Amino acid sequence: MLNVVPEAGDRDGSAAPVVLAGPVSSVIDEIVREGAQQMLAAALRAEVAAYCAQFADERDENGHRLVVRNGYHEPREVTTAAGAIEVHAPRVNDKRVDPETGERVRFSSAILPPWARKTRRWSRCCRCCTCMGSRRRTSGRRWASFWARPRACRRPRSPS
Incomplete structure (x- = not known):
């Protein structure tokens, strides 16, 4: 190419x-x-x-x-x-x-x-894909936010 x-x-x-x-x-x-x-x-x-x-x-x-x-x-x-x-x-x-x-x-x-x-960051990435599902439509946004911020792959807390 x-x-x-x-x-x-x-x-x-x-x-x-x-x-x-x-x-x-x-x-x-x-x-x-x-x-x-x-x-x-x-x-x-x-x-x-x-x-x-x-x-x-x-x-x-x-x-x-x-x-x-x-x-x-x-x-x-x-x-x-x-x-x-x-x-x-x-x-x-x-x-x-x-x-x-x-x-x-x-x-x-x-x-x-x-x-x-x-490395720790790569391991966190693998856990994120496994727990959150890498086939969802939101996976692109999750990847982008993961590489931008260290703790971005965690689920947001629900207000209680």
């Missing part, structure tokens, strides 16, 4: 239009997804670096650091408002032992928990 887009600054239509292959929204969506993926990767790397730096002075009896970076977890897909993005979460090898329980301390990302596959 070809989309015709007038050149920048052309208001009277006299200049030749620019023809783009493919829908314009898919190009924008792809840019947004790539940006979201890069920002999430940078945030995860910064979180792991800060965690490792926090415990950099702790060493075992052989002089080895107890908290070190250890490559990446298997890539996984996370569904966000920008679409599905692939995440390569950094791995941390934490050999510290909790003195109270005697178990090893584990690093868990506050940004992307190990169980997360969807």
Whole structure:
């Protein structure tokens, strides 16, 4: 599919239009997804670096650091408002032992928990479609209001 887009600054239509292959929204969506993926990767790397730096002075009896970076977890897909993005979460090898329980301390990302596959907003969207019915005539308005405001998908309270 070809989309015709007038050149920048052309208001009277006299200049030749620019023809783009493919829908314009898919190009924008792809840019947004790539940006979201890069920002999430940078945030995860910064979180792991800060965690490792926090415990950099702790060493075992052989002089080895107890908290070190250890490559990446298997890539996984996370569904966000920008679409599905692939995440390569950094791995941390934490050999510290909790003195109270005697178990090893584990690093868990506050940004992307190990169980997360969807963002909260996307999960709320799925619940909204299931509870309210996605086939109603009002679903278009519900979608528009959902993306405009965070709590728009809830049913309005009836006056009592």
